[in-house]
Amino acid sequence: MLRLRNSILSHLLSTSAASPVWPLHRHLSVAAAAVSPRPSFAVEKYLIDTCGLTRAQALKAATKISHVNCPSNPDAVLAFLAGLGLSSADVAAVVARDPKFLCADVERTLDPVVLELNGLGISRSEVARLVSLVPNKFRSRYIVSKLQYYLPLFGTSKRLLRALNHSTNLLSSSLEKVVKPNVAFLQECGLGACEIASLCNYVRWILSSKPQQVWAMAMRAEAVGVPRGSGMFKEAIQAVAFLSEKEIAIKMEQLKNMLNWSDAEVGIAVRKAPLLLVRSKDVLQGKSEFLTSEVGLEPAYIAHRPALLCYSLEGRIRPRYYVLKFLKVKGLVHQDRDYYSTVVISEKFFMERFICPHKQAAPHLAEDYAAACRGEVPTRFRFT
Known part of the structure; x- marks a missing residue:
């Protein structure tokens, strides 16, 4: 049987x-x-x-x-x-x-939950994903009211599922005592719903933390020079969320010594690029040495353009420097063309502005640039 x-x-x-x-x-x-x-x-x-x-x-x-x-x-x-x-x-x-x-009671609980979630715009396959992620929460009808709150915040069910994949605590925490106060506070700090949802991908526990902890994060962000309402406040929260005040001070000192920055220059750099605080010391050291020794940039120049330190040395900083240097040597661009402007633009615009226009004068430039992005230094890029 x-x-x-x-x-x-x-x-x-x-x-x-x-x-x-x-x-x-x-x-x-x-x-x-x-x-x-x-x-x-x-x-x-x-x-x-x-x-x-x-x-x-x-x-x-x-x-x-x-x-x-x-x-x-x-x-x-x-x-x-x-x-x-x-x-x-x-x-x-x-x-x-x-x-x-x-x-679980299928007819009284599970079936009605599926129907209500479908009514919120959550598809059958997404419901299945929810069951796999949070089966213990799914067998309670309270899951519907919580997802009903989170959906407008995250914008789409896909983004919400991604957040739940990172932190199922979103469904365990009290909406009234924890989540809503945290969202309200972050909104007071100038963050919109999309920014809060994005922040959850990096600081997964931010909405489910005690409100006092979120407030303390904001205070640390302000202490490094990024005021509430600033366009960089989300990144500042993201940077300080995992660091104590003591650790932040150590990171600031490391940046100062590594790049020969003054206290004022460290402050400028961190305000413009707070995520420098969570970059690896060894990785930053390699970038700073290349930018100062090979590119010839002054520490003050880098301090006012700290985004330079946030890009990949192998995938962007070094290859684009080689291309710009080659084009200058060959007289294909003005000698005063700024290096920073070639680094910050997207790959698409870089190709359109610095590779494609020179197909006849430098027919191998595209393949040499691709080789440089793989870590090679083509012979045509060597001028010593």
Whole structure:
């Protein structure tokens, strides 16, 4: 009998992708009625044979649902998961993560949650992703009101799912006591909804932190010279979120010594590019040495254009310097062409302005530039 019921379940799981959600657990109920139930229900065996868990997973999961004494509700839940399009492996992962999901009421909780989420514009595949990410939250109807709040903040369900993938605490935290006060405070600091959503990708716990902690972050951002309302305030929050006041002071001193900056120049650079505070010391050292020694830039020049230190040395700073130097030597651009302006423009504009116009005069320039981006130094770029 168990083999027959499992065969029915396996068939439903394998064909669910093309089937609607609702009929599956009803079909399963009919199938279950046609098969005589076992006199006793072995939870651990069910988890292995029907749900696909390993023995170790089943041993752990069984302790959380030891009260389950028949397969009817777990069978309906498995059919529900199959109806959402979850594969057998996905179903096993959900059950292993939250064994109590097998105890959820399909008709009173799970089905209504799906309907309400669909009504918010969350697609069937996205609902399936939500179940995989937060099964323990999905079996509560409170998830709907929380997602209803987050959707306008993140703009799209895709962005919201990305944020939840980074931090499921968004669904654990109190909206009224934690999340909403944090959002309101960040908005008072001049951040819009898009910026707050973007910030969550880097400081994943910012909305679920105690409001006092978020306020302290803002204070540290202001202490490095970036005022609230500034266009760089989001980056400043992002930079100081992982640093204490002592660590910030150490980073500032390192920048000062590395580039021979004055205190004022360090302040200028950090205000314009707060993320310098979280860059690797070794990486910054390599960039600063190249910019001062090979390009010949003065420390003060770099301090007022700190974005130079934020680009890749291998992928942008060095290759574009070689191209500009080559073009100047060949007389193809003015000698006073500013290096900084060639670094900050996008790759598309760089190609349009500095590579494509010189196809006849320098037919190998494009391939030499590509080679330089791979870390090579073509012979034509060597002038010593």
